[in-house]
Amino acid sequence: MSRFIPSNRLIRILAIFVALLACVVVATAGGSNAGPRRSPKPDAEEHEEVVKHAGALTGSCGVERWSVKTGTDADAGSINLQSTTQTTIASLGAIPAPSNLPANNRVKPTETTVYRLQATLTQYKLEADSDYHLVLSNGPGHTMIGEIPDPTCVGSGSPLLSSIQKARGAFDAKYTATGSFKTANVPVTVTGVGFFDFNHGQTGIAPNAIELHALLDIQFGSGSGGSVTVTNPGNQTGTVGTPASLQIAATDTAGGTLSYRATALPTGLSINSSTGLISGTPTTSGTSNVSVTATDTGGAAGSTSFTWTIGSGTGSQLLGNPGFETGTATPWSTGTGVISNSSSEPSHSGIWDAWLDGHGTTRTDTLSQQVTIPASASAATLSFWLHVDTAETGTTAYDTLQVQILGGSGTVLATLATYSNADHASGYTQRTFNLAGYIGQTITLKFTGSEDYTKQTSFVIDDTALSTGRPGTVT
Numbered sequence: 001m002s003r004f005i006p007s008n009r010l011i012r013i014l015a016i017f018v019a020l021l022a023c024v025v026v027a028t029a030g031g032s033n034a035g036p037r038r039s040p041k042p043d044a045e046e047h048e049e050v051v052k053h054a055g056a057l058t059g060s061c062g063v064e065r066w067s068v069k070t071g072t073d074a075d076a077g078s079i080n081l082q083s084t085t086q087t088t089i090a091s092l093g094a095i096p097a098p099s100n101l102p103a104n105n106r107v108k109p110t111e112t113t114v115y116r117l118q119a120t121l122t123q124y125k126l127e128a129d130s131d132y133h134l135v136l137s138n139g140p141g142h143t144m145i146g147e148i149p150d151p152t153c154v155g156s157g158s159p160l161l162s163s164i165q166k167a168r169g170a171f172d173a174k175y176t177a178t179g180s181f182k183t184a185n186v187p188v189t190v191t192g193v194g195f196f197d198f199n200h201g202q203t204g205i206a207p208n209a210i211e212l213h214a215l216l217d218i219q220f221g222s223g224s225g226g227s228v229t230v231t232n233p234g235n236q237t238g239t240v241g242t243p244a245s246l247q248i249a250a251t252d253t254a255g256g257t258l259s260y261r262a263t264a265l266p267t268g269l270s271i272n273s274s275t276g277l278i279s280g281t282p283t284t285s286g287t288s289n290v291s292v293t294a295t296d297t298g299g300a301a302g303s304t305s306f307t308w309t310i311g312s313g314t315g316s317q318l319l320g321n322p323g324f325e326t327g328t329a330t331p332w333s334t335g336t337g338v339i340s341n342s343s344s345e346p347s348h349s350g351i352w353d354a355w356l357d358g359h360g361t362t363r364t365d366t367l368s369q370q371v372t373i374p375a376s377a378s379a380a381t382l383s384f385w386l387h388v389d390t391a392e393t394g395t396t397a398y399d400t401l402q403v404q405i406l407g408g409s410g411t412v413l414a415t416l417a418t419y420s421n422a423d424h425a426s427g428y429t430q431r432t433f434n435l436a437g438y439i440g441q442t443i444t445l446k447f448t449g450s451e452d453y454t455k456q457t458s459f460v461i462d463d464t465a466l467s468t469g470r471p472g473t474v475t
């Protein structure tokens, strides 16, 4: 008995079913009158609805956040079209994805900002909503999507319309997008409005689903977007124990900020990633095949290669207490207070340096050391790091530092250089002199710093070396 539904109850269920069916029919009829008919077939890639639109490339435009994508949303007037923010795929990908994506409003400030970045256009495709879907890449794991809508799908009131038309035209002039992905792998500079999409697993999507949507400009090639050239410094030589310094020069047509990296530098040398200065003291002899790469913030890069041969020579470093790190003068001869660990004049390395002058009154400070260069030496190279700062102005030499070689009787054999207040600069500069002419002799290296009656000049010396190794000779 319980297996059979009583006939009066069956009639009631049928009546409810018929009533529900009628409601569905009415609702469907109302929908088709109220707005455009939606295509029953969503985009296979985007899993997004499209709406039929005569004149669009595929015959359809998009639906999801379409006003935001094309600049006809309630917040379109707050897009900052007056300025462009230079960025990278990595920077955009690091912006937290919002928890809520309003259908007709913008997530500020990301969706009201116009960004520009350099990337590689890896793939492109015509989507069902007539967008060009561009996959932009700065390398594995750093991809995002840029989209160029069909101008036919952009409302005439959009402030983005003319730019979208230009970007679309620029793309059409180079490529023909179809319904399947094609490979490009060309450098581009793209400009577009920030946009957060729903993550449907779209090809190339950023981790936070950020896009440039719509793209307002696309430039092909590295020319306009930054082409980085690194000047080859030529093959280099050096000597174990002798400080080395090489400034790498590079240019970026985009005027971007460059960062530097180097591979296979001689042991003991390193490159400053922001300045491109290679410095340090080689510790091991041998020849290195050095490669230096400069990369701008957009990812454009240039590189150069050269060899760097570090010779051990027969050499050794002859000066005692070369960096003043004993905290006393010996075996240098100097006056009281010259050997300094003052934070006012920081050392080039370690804690101590030799600070000549800096009093702003008439004064002479000297620093000297006697040294014998063995007759067996294959070379003799003097180097030291010098920092000059001053209260003087202009190019007149009021305060001077002489670097001299004295003979056994104290006579001046040579004045290697005279520096002055006019040589002031921030930081240290390495100075190098060839003393091969004194091989086999006992000489005195002497620094003499002389100040006039006013306005201080400080001559700060550190990391001296007199190396007998022949640069570039590996023994």
Ligand SMILES: [Ca+2]
Pocket (backbone or CB within 6 Å): 323, 324, 325, 347, 348, 349, 350, 351, 352, 353, 462, 463
């Ligand atoms: Ca030092």
Ligand SMILES: [Ca+2]
Pocket (backbone or CB within 6 Å): 360, 392, 398, 399, 451, 452, 453, 454, 455, 456, 457
């Ligand atoms: Ca002075």
